[in-house]
Amino acid sequence: MATSAYTTPAARPRVLRTPAPATLEAEDVSAWFAAHKVLDRVSLTMPARQVTALIGPSGCGKSTFLRILNRMHELIGSAALAGRVLLDGEDIYDRGRRITHARRSIGMVFQKPNPFPAMSLYDNVLAGLKLNAIKATRAGKDDLVEECLTKAGLWKEVKDRLRQPGGALSGGQQQRLCIARSLAVRPRVLLMDEPCSALDPTSTRRIEETIDELKDEVTIVIVTHNMQQAARVSDTCAFFLASHGTPGVIVEHGPTDMMFNAPEDPRTSDYVNGRFG
Numbered sequence: 162m163a164t165s166a167y168t169t170p171a172a173r174p175r176v177l178r179t180p181a182p183a184t185l186e187a188e189d190v191s192a193w194f195a196a197h198k199v200l201d202r203v204s205l206t207m208p209a210r211q212v213t214a215l216i217g218p219s220g221c222g223k224s225t226f227l228r229i230l231n232r233m234h235e236l237i238g239s240a241a242l243a244g245r246v247l248l249d250g251e252d253i254y255d256r257g258r259r260i261t262h263a264r265r266s267i268g269m270v271f272q273k274p275n276p277f278p279a280m281s282l283y284d285n286v287l288a289g290l291k292l293n294a295i296k297a298t299r300a301g302k303d304d305l306v307e308e309c310l311t312k313a314g315l316w317k318e319v320k321d322r323l324r325q326p327g328g329a330l331s332g333g334q335q336q337r338l339c340i341a342r343s344l345a346v347r348p349r350v351l352l353m354d355e356p357c358s359a360l361d362p363t364s365t366r367r368i369e370e371t372i373d374e375l376k377d378e379v380t381i382v383i384v385t386h387n388m389q390q391a392a393r394v395s396d397t398c399a400f401f402l403a404s405h406g407t408p409g410v411i412v413e414h415g416p417t418d419m420m421f422n423a424p425e426d427p428r429t430s431d432y433v434n435g436r437f438g
């Protein structure tokens with residue numbers, strides 16, 4: 162277990178190498194649930210070492226788009242899609258590419274924190290290793306747990322109680338535990354679907370700080386309904402809209418400053434200024 166008892170972690174070999182963050186590109190992505198088309202030819206580049214925020218009114222397809230980015234969309238029976246998703250130039254939907262490869266390279270944090278409630282904090286962080294059949298020594302696991310909890314901004318709060326169950330943490334701590342769990346398999350991209358919507362303002366701030374600290378090592382794509390949050394955390398922003406029952410499209414995207422202060426499309430201006438949605 163990770164305690165102050167261990168020796169020089171930096172001297173030990175790491176369980177997994179930290180890969181460079183990747184650029185993710187969606188090309189002409191369309192999506193359907195049965196006959197209902199919910200996205201129409203959406204293209205977006207989500208650059209490495211940046212936070213990209215996806216904004217737009219409810220039902221315009223942001224979460225669907227996010228799930229397409231790590232092949233979770235195809236888990237839904239009625240779901241279909243067209244287009245390509247490139248991870249540093251390689252299509253994650255290419256025949257022959259394993260779905261598990263996409264899921265491991267492109268992690269996901271959900272709206273509602275979902276730690277394994279009866280599992281210890283320590284084992285929660287390492288849960289992805291087992292799923293991906295990654296072997297590690299005890300010392301390697303200890304180092305990984307400390308590293309990921311530190312990156313997720315939770316280490317100091319929990320280092321003396323790593324054997325307590327995940328369910329014993331507050332909502333904000335649980336969400337940071339889920340971030341730590343995602344980081345443990347060394348993703349190159351981290352997708353976050355409204356990660357703060359179930360949290361109080363203090364926990365929200367803490368997650369936002371974590372996002373800021375992480376962006377140099379993992380590309381982040383976040384769906385948020387909170388315009389202040391999008392303005393605070395993101396470098397680039399994409400505004401989705403599905404008007405009058407038509408499928409969702411990206412109306413405008415670009416640097417967050419521009420999207421909030423000088424958008425080109427009046428609908429973007431109306432949305433970011435709270436005039437609809």
Ligand SMILES: Nc1ncnc2c1ncn2[C@@H]1O[C@H](COP(=O)(O)OP(=O)(O)OP(=O)(O)O)[C@@H](O)[C@H]1O
Pocket residue numbers: 194199217218219220221222223224225226237239
């Ligand atoms: N599992 C599903 N089965 C059928 N239709 C779905 C399913 N999930 C989403 N949809 C539909 O797809 C459209 C886009 O939904 P999606 O959840 O992606 O939008 P969103 O912009 O993320 O909304 P919100 O901001 O409210 O989360 C909606 O019309 C929704 O009803």
